[in-house]
Ligand SMILES: O=c1[nH]cnc2c1ncn2[C@@H]1O[C@H](CO)[C@@H](O)[C@H]1O
């Protein structure tokens with residue numbers, strides 16, 4: 577399987593964090609504009625932004641975000657990284673992307689949640705117009721934030737729903753903040769019929785996935801721990817839950833440590849609606865092309881399988897039925913010569 581072909585084939589991405597996908601040269605540009613030059617350049621800067629080779633946990637992985645966040649507190653910077661993410665994915669023919677971020681990590685200098693969300697949506701729309709990639713935003717509550725703070729994120733999803741924002745997510749430290757703690761916050765999203773995808777099953781706990789489904793999530797971020805409990809796997813099958821797998825990230829965060837324990841083939845054979853994603857392009861030092869290339873090397877998947885994974889992503893996407901029809905048709909045409 578040729579990398580150039582994988583790169584060129586149409587792709588859909590459902591799980592990509594904005595703040596984990598800031599290219600080093602863009603961060604340098606922002607730092608200069610803000611008169612807070614970075615203390616590192618070149619490889620030293622990259623090493624600060626990318627999760628370490630010997631990363632031991634999700635918490636250690638998440639420490640990487642501390643480097644970029646101080647620079648993402650102004651509207652122009654937020655707009656620029658959003659636009660640049662679309663530029664990045666256009667290069668590898670991602671046709672539709674859902675970009676997620678936690679608005680209340682960008683308010684250290686006093687920006688309101690409306691200003692923050694508007695800046696992201698403007699950047700995504702500018703990218704959409706220039707590169708022809710459809711982009712929608714997902715707003716993340718953070719597990720370490722209090723209930724009132726996370727409720728204001730759900731309110732922002734309501735306010736911006738259909739105006740560039742398409743759903744709610746919960747990100748952050750799953751091991752110390754299990755999904756059940758967020759019942760009331762997620763219920764508000766559910767009561768208002770807002771689409772929900774939750775990070776769950778990234779830290780060894782299958783019951784977090786079960787709780788997420790019970791609370792109304794139709795998609796699960798990572799879901800690796802589903803392999804530990806057949807009742808959870810069956811619940812995912814019954815509910816046709818979409819699973820957003822992120823192979824590189826899953827090894828870095830130690831959701832798995834050995835290839836033999838990675839559940840891609842198991843999930844595929846079981847008939848789960850799995851999709852492939854980058855999670856964080858910079859922190860995980862990856863692209864969607866890299867992720868598919870890894871799967872091709874590890875599992876010898878063919879182009880037809882890649883096409884199926886992308887159709888799964890369209891089915892799980894939080895977009896209109898008309899848009900989904902267009903995306904399915906685009907995929908079908910794009911893979912026609914490679915089945
Ligand atoms: O794999 C992950 N699991 C849980 N949380 C994550 C992951 N990647 C990024 N974030 C968290 O989501 C926030 C909003 O984008 C990031 O700031 C990071 O803290």
Ligand SMILES: [Zn+2]
Nearest residue numbers: 593775797855
């Ligand atoms: Zn994630």
